[in-house]
Amino acid sequence: MSRVPSLSSPFLLGFDEIERALDRVVKGADGYPPYNIERCDRANGQPERLRITLAVAGFTRDQLDVTTEENQLVIRGRQQDDKARQYIHRGIAARHFQRTFVLAEGMLVLGADLKNGLLSIDLARPEPERVVKTIAINEHE
8 A cells, every 4th residue: 555645745845854754753653651742831032842751760861862863852761671680570671762753943952851750851942034035037038
C-alpha cells in the first residue's frame, strides 16, 4: 500500500523536508518514557514557551543526555543492570530509551531540570519576523 504525500499540493513548494520529518516522528513513537507537553504562560512580552516533561523515574542526571541534533531535540537514557542484586521478582526494568522531538525552525532549548523523577525541558518559540519583500519585474520586449 503506497502512502499519498499530504504535502503534495503544487502550491506547497519546498516542504519535502517536513514530509521526511513527519516520517521520522511516526517511526520513533514507541511510548516510552511517557511525557507531557504544556504551553507555559507568557510573561513580560517573552516569546511563547513550551515545556516537555518526561517520566524518568530511576534515572540519575548522569544517565540522561539531552541534545539538539540539527532540528531535533533528542533525549537519551541509559541504565546499567546491577549484577550484584538477585531479584525474586523484577517488575522495574533497567532499560535504555531515546525520545526524539522535531523542532520547528527558530525553536530554542532554554534548559533542562530533573526533579522527583521528572525531566523537564523548556523551549521558546520566538515570534518570526514579518518580512515583506518587493520583487522587481523585468520587462523584455
